[in-house]
Structures are given as C-alpha cells and as structure tokens.
Amino acid sequence: AQTVTQSQPEMSVQEAETVTLSCTYDTSESNYYLFWYKQPPSRQMILVIRQEAYKQQNATENRFSVNFQKAAKSFSLKISDSQLGDTAMYFCAFNNNDMRFGAGTRLTVKP
C-alpha cells in the first residue's frame, strides 16, 4: 500500500523568508501524481501545486515550487517570500487510483 510521510509536524518561518516542507512516499508504481494541499485555519482545503511523476521538470506556481526526486521518492514544497496568509496545515498527497494523504505539517508564518 502506498504511504505518505511528512516528518515535520510543525514549522515556523518569518514573513518574507523561504521555507521548505518535506514529504516522502512509498510506492512500487512508476506512474502516479503528487499534490500539496493547504488547509487554512477553519477554512476549506485547497490545492497548492501538483506534479505528474513522469515529468522530470519541477512544478512551480508563483511563490510555490516543488523539488521532485523520483528515485528518492521525495516531493518537497518550497514557499518563497512567505506571507501571513500562508499560515495553514499543509498536506502532501499521492494518487494512483486512490488518494493518500500525509499527516500534515502545521506552518506558522510570523510577522
């Protein structure tokens, strides 16, 4: 069974700085999809960024980018120029016919 591990339960960063959230996964499949979702306090979960495993180029969305290392089964999220609104739970997820989420990393952006 596929598993997703987020080894950092909590992280904090100063406003305007850069932070990287870690995610590793375990699978024997070669084709799959990876996601980072954000769950702000008392608000709905929304997609931050996604990556197709067969694409070597790392995905980027404005201030958000990933470092996808397929051989290492690693999928980290980098947030540049952190903003107060980035404060949230961040979930890494793996999808190959059924979505599996990690336990999440609580990120706090400090002013």
Add this chain to the structure above:
Amino acid sequence: EAGVAQSPRYKIIEKRQSVAFWCNPISGHATLYWYQQILGQGPKLLIQFQNNGVVDDSQLPKDRFSAERLKGVDSTLKIQPAKLEDSAVYLCASSLTSGGFDEQFFGPGTRLTVL
C-alpha cells in the same frame, strides 16, 4: 461558481446512535469523494463515486458506514451505529473526472463528535 456544499457543519451524538451527512458537489463534477479526517491526521479516503457508481470503497467500514449517490449528483454518508472512534471531520470533495491528476475541490466538512 458555487463550491462543494456540506451539511450539517457540526453534529454531536451519543454512541450507538445513527447520523447522516449530505454533500452537494460542484455542478458538472462526475467524481465525488468522502474522506474521514481524525484530529491530527490527514484525510483518509472512505469512498469514491464516479457518477452514481462506486469506484473505490476499500477503506469504508461497511459494517457501520454506508454511502450513496443517487442520480449521480448529491451524496449522503451514513453511520449506524456510531462509535467513539468515529469522532472526526467528514470531508466531501469533487472533481471534474476521475483522472488521477484532477484537482479535488473540498467542502467545509462536517465535524462529528460521538459521546
């Protein structure tokens, strides 16, 4: 565009009682998901529908949980009888297709407390 709607937002019940949750997905979305999110954990997929058919219910505790999606639109998730360990937030999500790369849009969730 209206988002995924869920009701009720909160529910408190005694153990062994039954409870039902309702979800209305985004219009036109063929795929609907129910997740269970226990405090401090990531969401766990309970069941996935493609239109009104079940695609995956491998993690649904079928002795007490049931779900249906009549007419391929709204869906209900029922627990009968509830146990203390069912206390969680139940999230509904929808996506345009069942493609693995599709973005899932989540509702606000129903927070269930079983006493």
